[in-house]
Every structure is written in C-alpha cells, then in structure tokens.
Amino acid sequence: MERKTKPRRNSRFDKFVSVISILALAFAWYLGGQRTNHSQTQFFDSILASGEQLIEVAPLLYQIVPSVENNPAPETTQDTSKWVSFGTGVGYGGELTIGAVFSHQGEIETIALLGSKETTSYFDKVAEQKLPESLLAQNIKTALSVDAVSGATLTSKAYTQALNQAADPIRLRLFGYQFTEAKPAWHYLKWLDAAALLFFVAAVWVSRTRSEHKSKMNAVLLAGSTLLFGFHSASLYSASTMAGLVSGTWLSGVANYTPFILLMLSIGCILYYNRNVYCQSLCPFGAVQQCLAKVGKAKASPIRRSLFIWFPRFLLLATLCLGAYFRNPAAFVYEPFGIAFGMIGGMYLFILTVMILLTSLIVRRPWCQSLCPINTLTDFVVFNKQWIKQAAKPRKRRQGMAKRTAPKQIAAEDVPTRHEHTGGHR
Amino acid sequence: MFPQSTILDPLFWMAFGALQVLVFAGANQWAKQFKLGMNWWKWTLAGTWWASIILTIAGAFTLLGENEGLAGWYFLGFVGTGLVIAGAVLLRVLIALKPKH
Numbered sequence: 001m002e003r004k005t006k007p008r009r010n011s012r013f014d015k016f017v018s019v020i021s022i023l024a025l026a027f028a029w030y031l032g033g034q035r036t037n038h039s040q041t042q043f044f045d046s047i048l049a050s051g052e053q054l055i056e057v058a059p060l061l062y063q064i065v066p067s068v069e070n071n072p073a074p075e076t077t078q079d080t081s082k083w084v085s086f087g088t089g090v091g092y093g094g095e096l097t098i099g100a101v102f103s104h105q106g107e108i109e110t111i112a113l114l115g116s117k118e119t120t121s122y123f124d125k126v127a128e129q130k131l132p133e134s135l136l137a138q139n140i141k142t143a144l145s146v147d148a149v150s151g152a153t154l155t156s157k158a159y160t161q162a163l164n165q166a167a168d169p170i171r172l173r174l175f176g177y178q179f180t181e182a183k184p185a186w187h188y189l190k191w192l193d194a195a196a197l198l199f200f201v202a203a204v205w206v207s208r209t210r211s212e213h214k215s216k217m218n219a220v221l222l223a224g225s226t227l228l229f230g231f232h233s234a235s236l237y238s239a240s241t242m243a244g245l246v247s248g249t250w251l252s253g254v255a256n257y258t259p260f261i262l263l264m265l266s267i268g269c270i271l272y273y274n275r276n277v278y279c280q281s282l283c284p285f286g287a288v289q290q291c292l293a294k295v296g297k298a299k300a301s302p303i304r305r306s307l308f309i310w311f312p313r314f315l316l317l318a319t320l321c322l323g324a325y326f327r328n329p330a331a332f333v334y335e336p337f338g339i340a341f342g343m344i345g346g347m348y349l350f351i352l353t354v355m356i357l358l359t360s361l362i363v364r365r366p367w368c369q370s371l372c373p374i375n376t377l378t379d380f381v382v383f384n385k386q387w388i389k390q391a392a393k394p395r396k397r398r399q400g401m402a403k404r405t406a407p408k409q410i411a412a413e414d415v416p417t418r419h420e421h422t423g424g425h426r
Numbered sequence: 427m428f429p430q431s432t433i434l435d436p437l438f439w440m441a442f443g444a445l446q447v448l449v450f451a452g453a454n455q456w457a458k459q460f461k462l463g464m465n466w467w468k469w470t471l472a473g474t475w476w477a478s479i480i481l482t483i484a485g486a487f488t489l490l491g492e493n494e495g496l497a498g499w500y501f502l503g504f505v506g507t508g509l510v511i512a513g514a515v516l517l518r519v520l521i522a523l524k525p526k527h
Contacts, residue, residue: 292511295518350500361510
C-alpha cells in the first residue's frame with residue numbers, strides 16, 4: 001500500500017518569520033551601535049564649576065583644575081585639585097560603570113552611575129537602600145566597603161568593586177599603593193556551575209533511560225534543582241539570559257554564570273536530541289507549578305491556541321531586540337522567577353507571579369503553556385535545524401521520491417527523531 | 427474605617443463579628459454535607475486558616491491606609507497567595523482523611 005501521509009515540511013511563512021527574526025535582531029544591534037553615549041559628557045558637565053577645566057592625566061583619569069585665565073600659578077594648585085576616575089564592577093546581570101570625583105585628600109565627593117547592564121530590580125533595591133550615599137565621604141586610603149543590601153548582595157559588591165577600581169589609580173598617586181587585582185574570567189566560575197553541569201548530565205541520562213524508576217529519578221532531580229537553582233541561588237535562565245548570550249554581555253563578565261551554562265547546555269541538547277530536558281527535569285519554576293497542580297488537581301490546559309504559540313515568540317523577539325538596542329539585556333525581563341524565589345522584582349512581575357501561582361492550582365503549568373520563552377527557543381532551534389537538514393539534502397530526497405526506495409530513511413530525514421539511537425545526527 | 431463617624435466604626439465591627447458566626451455555622455453545615463468527619467483538631471486547622479486570611483486582608487488594608495501601598499500589596503500578594511495554596515492543601519487533607527463509612 002502506498003504511503004499517503006507526507007512528512008510535514010516547514011512552511012514558507014515560518015521560514016520567512018525565522019529569517020525576519022534574525023534580521024530584526026541584527027538590525028536592532030546595529031541601531032544600538034549608532035546611539036551616542038552622552039553619559040560621560042553629561043557627567044563632566046555636572047562636576048565642572050565655572051572657571052574650572054578638566055585635564056586628562058592618564059586614560060580614564062582626570063584632574064579638575066582652575067582654568068588658565070583664573071589660575072596664574074598652575075603648579076601650586078596641582079596638589080589641591082580634585083581627581084576624576086571611572087570603574088566597572090560585575091553584577092548579577094552584567095557590568096556596572098560608575099564615574100567618581102575624589103578630593104585631593106582621597107575622599108569621595110561624587111559618584112554617578114554612567115552605564116548599567118545589571119538586572120534593574122536588583123539595582124533599584126541598592127538605590128532604594130541608599131548604598132551609593134553611604135559610600136560618599138569615605139577615604140580611599142583604605143579599601144572601600146559597605147554593608148551589602150540584603151537580596152542584592154552581588155549588585156552591592158559590584159558597585160563597591162567599581163568604585164574601588166575607580167579609586168585605584170588615585171590611590172597609587174596619593175598614597176603609593178592600590179588594591180584591585182585583575183581577575184581572570186574563570187574567577188567568576190563557582191561550584192554552582194559545576195553542579196549545573198552535573199545536574200544537566202543527570203537530566204539527559206534520566207530522559208534517555210528505560211528504568212522503571214524513571215519518574216522517581218526525575219522527581220528527585222526536579223526537587224534538587226528547585227532547591228539549588230531556585231530557592232538557593234535563583235539561577236534559572238530566562239529571556240534576559242538569552243538576550244545576554246546573544247548580546248555577549250557574558251564575555252565581559254557576569255557574577256553568576258550558572259544560567260548561561262544551563263542555557264548553553266539546553267541549546268546543545270535541543271540541537272542533538274530535538275528536545276529540551278531542562279523544562280521537564282530541571283526547571284525550578286516548572287517544579288513549583290507541578291506541585292501546585294498536584295495540590296489543586298489541576299487539569300491539563302486546553303489545546304495550544306496559535307495565540308499562545310505566537311505571543312511568546314513575539315515577546316521574546318521584542319525582549320532580545322530591546323536588549324540588543326540598549327546594550328542592556330538584563331533591563332528587559334518578564335519572568336516571574338525573581339519574585340517566586342527571591343522576592344525581588346517590580347510590581348508588574350509581582351502581579352504576574354501571583355496570577356501564575358494561583359492559576360497553577362487550576363491549570364497545569366500555565367507559565368510554560370503561555371509565556372515561557374524556553375518553548376519558543378526550542379521551537380526556533382528545532383525548526384532551523386530541520387530546515388538546514390532539508391536544505392542540505394534536497395537532491396537526495398528528490399531522487400528518493402522518484403525511485404520510491406527506502407521510505408523509512410526519507411521519513412527519518414524529515415521528521416525530528418526522539419528515539420534512542422547509537423550514532424550522532426551528523 | 428469611618429473617620430467621619432464615631433458610631434459607624436463599632437457598628438461595622440460588631441456586624442463583622444456577627445458575620446463570623448454565620449461563616450462557621452455555614453462551614454459546619456458544609457462539612458456535614460460532605461461528610462468530612464470534623465473533629466477538634468480539624469476545626470482548629472480550619473479556624474486558624476480562616477483567621478489568617480482575615481488578618482492578612484486586615485493587615486494589608488491597614489498598610490494601604492497608612493500610605494504604605496507597596497508593603498500592603500506585597501503583604502497581600504505573598505501571604506495571601508501562600509494562604510490560598512495552604513487552603514488548597516488543607517482541603518486535600520480534609521478530603522483524604524474523610525471517615526470511610
């Protein structure tokens with residue numbers, strides 16, 4: 001009997017949208033590069049009084065001195081002039097850049113935030129607790145330190161680190177020593193990153209095993225992951241992590257690489273197995289939703305309507321584009337993880353989280369079904385992988401269709417395989 | 427509650443207190459209808475849960491009234507959500523422990 005069901009080919013519309021998405025992201029990145037950053041100029045304007053001028057002593061190190069017409073003896077004022085310097089610190093979401101003014105005795109007079117790739121909610125918390133103000137008037141003779149804001153420890157440290165870095169060249173000139181040492185990239189890797197790797201390997205193994213205890217093992221993995229990557233460190237990856245990966249903020253350093261590691265492992269897994277084991281075996285928020293579904297005997301959600309497929313795609317693309325344009329991926333977040341696991345985030349995220357948690361009692365995994373960007377990522381990677389595979393073997397398929405030989409092979413090429421296999425895809 | 431009146435405030439709270447009698451009377455009827463086999467500790471749990479809900483709402487709106495809007499909404503959201511989930515758990519426990527006739 002002749003096979004009548006043809007393997008589903010990727011539609012032209014889907015291909016068009018896929019290409020447009022990549023182009024839109026590239027265009028947003030390009031436009032972002034055209035934006036002029038006036039923050040340093042504005043900072044200089046704000047710190048200079050009339051009759052003063054700025055002299056560049058070294059790269060990113062300046063002195064404020066009276067202008068020539070107001071200063072008949074410049075050599076006498078050199079010792080009493082103020083210093084201006086810049087520094088960066090690595091926070092949870094990325095770098096913080098600050099500019100600071102120091103007195104000739106080494107006291108901090110002014111601090112200004114010039115650029116931030118830090119997660120907005122964390123930085124807002126630091127600003128609300130007036131951490132920058134508490135650093136003012138401290139003398140740079142000793143290493144600058146301040147009590148970290150609870151719930152935003154990494155951001156507090158990043159801010160202090162940036163100020164210490166800015167102070168170092170002035171310390172060297174005024175007191176003859178400095179504190180900051182250049183840290184290699186691996187300095188930011190922690191035991192949690194190794195745990196992420198182990199958990200992911202275990203998740204892949206559990207997804208492939210045929211053991212009768214598979215569901216129990218999966219439950220143990222989910223519980224461990226929820227405790228470790230959820231409540232302990234809130235290291236779930238999200239749209240802002242994806243934006244960070246695309247924008248390359250992780251190259252200049254982030255305080256927590258775990259979400260990036262989990263994301264990259266997930267992409268690798270999707271490419272190899274056409275599925276994302278993270279959602280089923282590791283996602284802490286998925287585990288929370290599953291527990292709530294058990295409590296409320298939640299029903300499976302209705303059929304995935306096209307709105308629930310296309311809206312998260314549009315949302316993720318918009319987030320990635322905005323992150324690329326403003327060169328600040330951490331500023332555009334719409335995930336409920338911060339509120340759920342760390343009680344950190346704005347009011348709109350708080351309302352979203354409460355709604356999702358309450359809905360989880362009635363509908364199974366509402367976040368995963370409606371807004372989660374991970375489904376979109378999986379769909380995108382699988383779709384393009386299949387497209388490339390189809391494009392790479394068009395002639396072979398046509399020959400196969402003509403000869404009607406080896407139909408199983410044709411199907412295997414066209415349909416994403418989720419069965420066990422000994423060989424690789426390549 | 428009623429800043430412009432001296433009599434409405436106590437009247438309101440008296441009515442609210444009286445309403446609690448109806449709430450527990452209704453809960454008792456409901457428990458009988460579903461044959462939950464309520465005893466002293468089950469009633470203690472249910473009463474504690476209900477009192478927590480009432481106090482959470484009262485606390486949150488007190489904060490809102492004190493111009494602590496953010497704290498009020500966060501309190502209502504975090505504690506209220508926790509209590510709704512706890513209520514669902516309590517219901518499951520009560521149903522699971524129904525006496526088998």
